[in-house]
Amino acid sequence: MTYHGYAGKILRLDMTNRKAVAIDTAPYRRWGGGHGMGSALFWDFCTDKTITDGRHPANVCCVMTSPLCGTIVPSAGGRCEVVGVGVGQYPVSWFTRSNFGGRFSTMLKYAGWDGIVIEGTADEPVWIDIRNDQVLFHTADDLWGKDTWATQQEIRKLLHIKRGTQAHWQNLDALPLADDRGYAEQQSDRTTQKPAILCIGPAGEYQTPHAALIHDAGNGAGQGGFGAVWGSKNLKAISVIGTGGIKVHDPKTLLRARMITKEKYVVNWQTPDFHAWTRVGNLPKPLIQTAMPTDERRPQACQGCINGCRSRYNIGYGNESACQETFWYGPYVRKIAKNSAEDTEINLKSADIVQKYGLNSFVLQPGLHWLEHLYEEGILGPGRQIPSELPWQSIGTLDFAEKLIHALSTKTDIGADLAEGWVQAALKWGREEDLHTGALQFSYWGVPEHGYDPRAELEWGYGSLMGDRDTNTHCFNYIFTNVSAAFAFGKPLRIGAEQMVTLHAKKLSPYAKDRPEVLDYSDANMYSEAVAQLVRWQQHYCRFYKNSALFCDLKWPDFVNTNVSNFEGATGSLDAGEQVFWNAVTGDAISFEEGIEIGRRIWNLDNAIWVLQGRHRDMVHFAPYIYKTIYKKGEIFPFFMWTCRDDNGNWRYQDLMGRSLDREKVEEWKSIFYQLEGWDSKTGWPTRTTLEQMEMGYVADTLEAAGKLGEDAS
């Protein structure tokens, strides 16, 4: 069988017995790749799906590629999905996911693997060394304790990989540390590339909540705490180097669609529109949230990306960091920095710190607000109710950032109390009131959002609530960023509100095609069936196209695109839509909607796992402050603009600050959502009818045996 797009086999790592076994990819083919395959593998190989802490030995962590990885599909070739039970959430650490970019998934595919299933626990630290078919377990005694950057460079040294560039071709069979056992003759396979290494730092070694997996300088799987999962398995790093390739079903169509993307949907370099409204079609502009430190830099991109969102500089810091990690510390630096240059330097060096420790800075954005609040209230600090010897008086300095991240990563100082999670620490400290007042803004499942408050941005909030963690899914929220930025900086509105929703609705098949009201976030529509359909669309779309096919969250979907005369973006298009690329690579002939249906199947499998972990609709709530307080302080702008209809049915962009969610109405909305999904609205559990419609009767059997199968509506 020829596997177009697939390597054809998946690597199972038995950490307990230090064994590597290859299994066939074919039985998992119907799940697409990435998250879908990972969920299916978790279902098959996790023997205890009731576990609620990812550090449990029974946890299974899957690191998965997609058929599109290692190909030129724009902004899809370099992503990698991680799934398993997470760490540090509240009240339950759900089966969850994360995702990172760079070179790892490409190299894993070229080494001949569609993914890695990590099971069991090693009795001492190890690192895994994959060279095509050869898989070696090495002791990691000399790596344990090193940060993520030092770890990767030490592994390169162990493999005799040259620093820098201009390296000779390297024969894989000439690499050191080889083991003849089981090694297939590679016929002098050669590469000029460095191994791709995914590893943990101190935060992972200490099994700290929110510990990340880091690859290269700045690619991180931060959400979910998978660094702690690896730490619990004594897995320091996986290095992979491959010399093979991936067969593509229709290379001509793939090449043509890629060129169409560049030449039709992306800003023209000769007559550049620097303010284009599009996702896939912008020019490469780093997403750092500070002033640019220097113009002596390049854009830096994941494999196959069409517009890199990061930079490498000549200044020796900040390389490959972007977006949230470049401003987790920003509000405090701003208070002490003498000028813009110092502000940038401290922020980017603080980004380097979290990259090296392997700690997800996402949690710090609202988390540090809370800690500072406790310090200013005289509750936290030296000799206080919550003792901390950190130099809180110097918050904003690089020294404080280093000490804080060290404490959180090594479970020292306040890191000891935060070791099980932030909401858990609040309860331990007797600060439950902070969940009600909003002093601790962790919106759902013991984790925060990062600027997209559920009281304003409905699809983000509802999607997170019905899922497993902060959704961190940017399908629609560029409406907020683009429109709010236009208002804030006096830029022209490139697309009016009515045209915006109309263009979106054209592409919202199957649930909301030509139903622009799904994007009406006004008070009158915020608990509606229409909004529930939008949330369904986003979850199903993402579970397949973003989490399984691994289209980049920051570039896809492309609903609107001002580079095209009719403003219709690439998403779902017949010339360069997601399904065009999928079919060209795999040889499938799916429609755009059929991809979303695969996503629905994956979403249902995920929900079945959550149910086995203990989920019931009675525990599906936002944090109390979402209901009790109004949204009045934006992280990014002092207003939150979105598409709304007024009393006359006219569309406009409207500020959504100043409202809260109504608990009872959210409960009603949940019932609507469950019914639309075909789940039991009393429990939120999947029903047999729904599961069997998707050929998942075996999942229904398991739920029934556990006494957790939803009842079909009579």
Add this chain to the structure above:
Amino acid sequence: MKHTKHIESSGITRRQFLVTSSAAGAALILPGSLLAIPVSMPDSEGYLLVDLKKCQGCGTCMMACALAHSGEASYSLSRIQIQQDSFANWPDDVFMAICRQCEDAPCVSVCPVRPVRANKPNPDWGYARMIDQNLCIGCKQCLTRCPFTPSRIQWDALQQKSQKCDLCANTPYLDEQGGPGGVQVCARVCPVNAITFTTEMPEQGAPSSYNTNLRDSAWLKLGMTTK
């Protein structure tokens, strides 16, 4: 301007000759003395130029190159090799290794296959230096003779043959014409236009003569230097 040069032999050793002869099957291999006979070598009518300071390291050119030529995405089968070190600083973090279509191409002169060399300037494709996979005997001499690091010749481990950049002349998986005068897929797909094609032969003695500055006013407005 057209130039015609003489190819000087590499002086194949007796050991190399015996090894390659035994591996060659029906191919005809000339002894070293005959390889020393000069032959004419017209200049290539096309060259790739790159901007090392501009490349975003996405590898799209590599994957597209392999795809257009071989129907599969691969680093190892790519005629252009992009190397990057995530822990180095700009501009030393990226290197773009392109075939230079050398004036006196050592990979051509060392090719031992006769009467028609497997590696030769192809008059049908603007004298691009091309390896005929049907003639290549897999002796690997062109790999080792290329003076640049990394070698601009790739080894196809499955076919057990050498391959090199042909300016996209032989691209069965590209639905446009390649080669000099046609499309070079690496340049076409590059998201930041860090690769370009020229008909002017760059200076042959200078290691950096194939590096050029492709950063324009748009680049400057994106906040990156054009120097």
